[in-house]
Amino acid sequence: VRLLAVLVALICSSWPAFAYDQLEVYCNACGQTTGQSAWQKVPLNAIAYDTIGMWDSTNKRAVPKKPGYYRVIVRSRYDTASSLASAIGFNGAQFKGVGIDLGNGNAIALGGGAMIYCNGTTDYIESWAFSNTLRTWTPGTNDNYMQIMGPF
Amino acid sequence: MKKIFLLLALLFFSPAEAQISYGGGGGGGAGNTGGSYDQLDVYLNTATNTTTAGFQKVPLDTVNYDTNSIWDATNKRVVPKRAGRYLVSIRARTNTANSLATFVAVNGSVTKGVGPDPGSTLAAGGEVWVQMNGTTDYIEAYVFTSNARAYTTGDFDTYMQVTGPFN
Numbered sequence: 001v002r003l004l005a006v007l008v009a010l011i012c013s014s015w016p017a018f019a020y021d022q023l024e025v026y027c028n029a030c031g032q033t034t035g036q037s038a039w040q041k042v043p044l045n046a047i048a049y050d051t052i053g054m055w056d057s058t059n060k061r062a063v064p065k066k067p068g069y070y071r072v073i074v075r076s077r078y079d080t081a082s083s084l085a086s087a088i089g090f091n092g093a094q095f096k097g098v099g100i101d102l103g104n105g106n107a108i109a110l111g112g113g114a115m116i117y118c119n120g121t122t123d124y125i126e127s128w129a130f131s132n133t134l135r136t137w138t139p140g141t142n143d144n145y146m147q148i149m150g151p152f
Numbered sequence: 153m154k155k156i157f158l159l160l161a162l163l164f165f166s167p168a169e170a171q172i173s174y175g176g177g178g179g180g181g182a183g184n185t186g187g188s189y190d191q192l193d194v195y196l197n198t199a200t201n202t203t204t205a206g207f208q209k210v211p212l213d214t215v216n217y218d219t220n221s222i223w224d225a226t227n228k229r230v231v232p233k234r235a236g237r238y239l240v241s242i243r244a245r246t247n248t249a250n251s252l253a254t255f256v257a258v259n260g261s262v263t264k265g266v267g268p269d270p271g272s273t274l275a276a277g278g279e280v281w282v283q284m285n286g287t288t289d290y291i292e293a294y295v296f297t298s299n300a301r302a303y304t305t306g307d308f309d310t311y312m313q314v315t316g317p318f319n
Contacts, residue, residue, distance in 0.1 A: 020318050022237060024281070049283075071239070073279055081271050099268055099278065106271030109253065113279050142255075142265050147281045149237065149318060 020149050021070075023062055024048035025055055027144035030137040033078075033129075039087070039094050042076055042127040048141055054148070060126065061089075067120035068151020074098060075111030076129040077143035079136045086110040089126035105132070109143065118151070189318070190220040192230060195311035202246065202297045207255070207262055210244055210293040216307050222314070228292065235286035236317020242266060242293040243277025245309040251298035252276050262294050269296075275309070284317065 028046035043060055054062050064070055076086050084107040087094040098112030116125060127146040137144050193216035200211055215223055224231050232238060240256050253269035254276045255262045267278025282291060293312040303310050 018319055022281070071281075073281065075265060075267070075278070077265065077269065100270065102268075102270050107268060108271065109265060109267075109269035111265075111267050111278050142263060145264075149281055 018051045021052040021054060021064060021066065021151070023050045023052075023054055023146075023148040024141070025050075025062070025146050026141045027137050027139050029139050030144065032134055032136050033131045036134060037130075037132045039128055039130050041089060042074075042129050042137065042144060042146075044127060044144065044146055048145075056124070059124075061124040062126070062146070062148050063122075063124045064118040064148070064150065065120055066151050067118065069115045069117050070125070070148050070150030071113060071152065072116050072125055073111070073113040073145075073147040074127040075109065075143070075145055076127065077109035077138045078131070079108075079138055080133075081106050081108040082135065083107070083130070083132040084110050085130040086112065087128040087130070088114055088116060089128040090116060091123060092126075094128045115152075120151075188219075189315050190222055190232065190234065192218045192222055192314040193307065193311060194218075194223055194230075195307035196303055196305050196309075199302065199305060201300050201302050202295065204300050205298045207294055207296050209257070210242075210295055210303070210310060210312070212293060212310070212312055214307075216311075224290070227290075230291040230312070230314050232284040232289065232291070232314070232316065233286055234317050235284060236319040237281050237283050238291070238314050238316030239279060239318070240266075240282050240291055241277070241279040241313045243275060243309070243311055244293070244295045245275035245304045246297070247274075247302045247304050249274050250301065251296070253296045254278060255294040255296065256280050256282060257292040257294045258282060259289055260292070274304075281318075286317070 025044040030043045083105045085101045088096045096114040099110045194212040197214035249272045256264045264280045266280045
């Protein structure tokens with residue numbers, strides 16, 4: 001009976017509080033875009049929640065710790081309207097475009113979601129945006145963010 | 153002895169292994185990975201204009217489906233009954249192009265911009281994860297418009313969908 005009690009205690013202590021890993025990071029004074037007419041990583045720099053410690057703050061990327069498909073939602077917003085496209089980055093390059101791409105220089109914000117497979121060890125996810133001019137990312141959880149939930 | 157083995161078998165059945173895709177069904181377990189998900193789709197059916205410029209709630213008024221009665225028709229809001237994170241998708245469309253952006257409001261405050269803010273557009277929309285306490289928290293669809301103009305109605309154009317909780 002004692003052995004069983006120890007076994008149950010061990011299992012219960014390792015029971016996951018969240019079955020799905022969940023992350024939200026956002027811009028808190030991210031500064032300006034870095035170049036003109038180029039894809040660039042959104043320098044997300046503040047954590048709203050991270051249930052399993054998947055956010056790599058040094059490299060500003062999410063490194064999921066379990067293999068599987070993750071629902072990733074990104075949004076980018078600037079202080080002035082101009083050409084803008086939004087994408088999910090995977091292992092260092094833009095991987096899935098999300099949302100609309102007007103191409104007419106009028107967008108101030110864009111966003112969308114996609115399912116991304118990660119191997120749970122080395123694969124990583126970033127928020128990317130295309131901007132054709134120097135401008136400032138607007139701060140706060142409302143405007144510039146990336147959310148991840150999974151694996152499904 | 154059989155009861156002990158049954159208990160051990162249940163404990164070793166990890167909920168992480170019971171994960172399924174959106175839509176629910178299946179075995180249940182901690183974290184609501186395999187249990188049923190509450191699902192709602194509401195849309196605008198009554199001809200309505202936006203108010204003057206500014207943030208405003210979309211007066212969604214017709215339920216397409218609501219599997220756990222989380223829609224409050226009086227206040228035109230979603231009140232989830234189980235704690236956890238919900239995937240919220242909204243879209244709004246108007247009959248003339250002008251400034252339009254969509255937002256999710258939690259407990260009456262605009263908390264997340266979703267999708268595009270393209271300057272001049274007929275429609276905008278997107279999705280976002282939102283945490284709910286399962287008792288008093290509520291979700292609403294909001295837009296920001298630059299002028300008064302008519303929404304286009306029907307479940308194709310102006311709607312909100314909520315699925316969860318995912319824990």
